[in-house]
Amino acid sequence: MTAQATTTSQHRLTFVGVPWSEWTKFSSLRSSWITLAVTVLVIVVPGLLVAATRDPANSGEIYDPLGSATVMVALAALIVAAMGALLSAGEYSTGMIRSTLTAIPTRLPMLLAKILVPAGAAFLTTIVCVLINLVVGDLLTDPDLVRSDAGAATILRVLICSGLYLAAVTMIGVSLGILIRSSAGAISIFAGFLLILPQLLPALPQAVEETVKPYHLGAAGLSVISEQPPEGHLAPGPAGAVLAVYVVVLVGSAALRLAKTDA
């Protein structure tokens, strides 16, 4: 074997190599590109439709370009969570995890890279989508429409926070995939938590419901991606902190499970 010539002592486990490897793995799976493409469609198509179909003759309402650009970001959370769960739970269901952990036996750097790579992809995709909605939407909007102007600082906050929210949800999806080791299970749990749990909250006593509701993942997400958080929701700052707690708890649990259990 002529191998001595091509692998030398410089080839070892590094902080550059691990994310590079995870990117290679992420980008070589069809499901990654499909989920990203669906994310684009879900955010861009309704956003542009809203912009294009507003009719100035239709009463004297004020059109909110920022609101229509981000109208589907909250729903896209489901898709990026699925993307994250498919990526991590897929390692277990296929047996790939054995190859992965043989190459990265320290495990935690793998988790970090596995979380940051798709989260980064979700962040960039969301930012680009919302920007497309803002710029192209503006061209499509009837020039006679009366528009609200959120101001540059708010637009920038909503833009960045949309990206950060979907990045956070992707991290949660990856963590659930590692905790549950089944993509179907992880996706179901996430969908149940995001969509079904809020429907059940009204069963609680009203005072309790009003206290708990703003801390739900979806409610906190809505706060950070809205120009003005809806009635009864947290302000963007505290809502961001709540989201951070979700991420820390779930990623932490995933890290514990990954470090402690046999692969």
Added chain:
Amino acid sequence: MHQLSFTARPGQVTGFLGPNGAGKSTTMRMIVGLDAPTEGRATVNGKRYADHPAPLREIGVLLEAKSVHPGRTALSHLLGMARTHRIPRRRVDEVIDMAGLSAVAGKRVGGFSLGMGQRLGIAAALLGDPAAVMLDEPVNGLDPEGVLWVRNLLSGLAGEGRIVMLSSHLMNEVSLIATHLVIIGRGRLLADTTVDDLIGEQTTAGVVVATSDMATLRTALSRPDIMVTSTGADRALVTGIPAHEIARLAVEHGVPLFELVPQAVSLEEAFMKLTRDVVEYPSAEREATR
């Protein structure tokens, strides 16, 4: 696993044998840190596998055949593994060539046959040009050409001074490739020997003799340590004396011999004898004849 300790030496192929459930795969998984031992620790070159700066260069492993995402191509799978260690693309192409996968490198692994999956696993094990190679059931699912390839590859790797270890539950398969044997059962070491020694120890099955003058031969062989069991009109199984001694005695007594066949116990039988009491899932028939 119980106090399992053995040495696989550089430059030779060590076969790791045991019945199903004996702990071969578990041992290998513990060595690379996939499973944690309940007590004690597994080390590679004195350090835990995970503590090495370049684990893939220490030891290359092939675990259960498909440790691969079926949606990836063989090339992306190997690139994904190589990039963790910043192993260059050139080396990835090298192992693809070596494993004979060049034609299918761009195809999804999901469509691979068992044999192609094994070749991909072996290619992955060799990525880091490791000093030791540890393969779990490497010839499982390979066609004869593939088995020959594994045999030549492994003896080549051992010839370069590497430690080569392969596991199997098929004795004959291993005896063709390995020279040194480690046999375990129920997590315990049963034998640490060589193929030649194992055969040597076990060849006590006697000699089949055929002659036209059985009566004279029986007289010639009438010694308390020799047993002659008739197996036909002019045939007998003789134990307690080597074939060449029988031939000498036959000539001395003027007995014509038609056949003189030493009955070697096959490696498979030797292996079964060793592991009889530790088989995890004995078949009913064997259970009954115990």
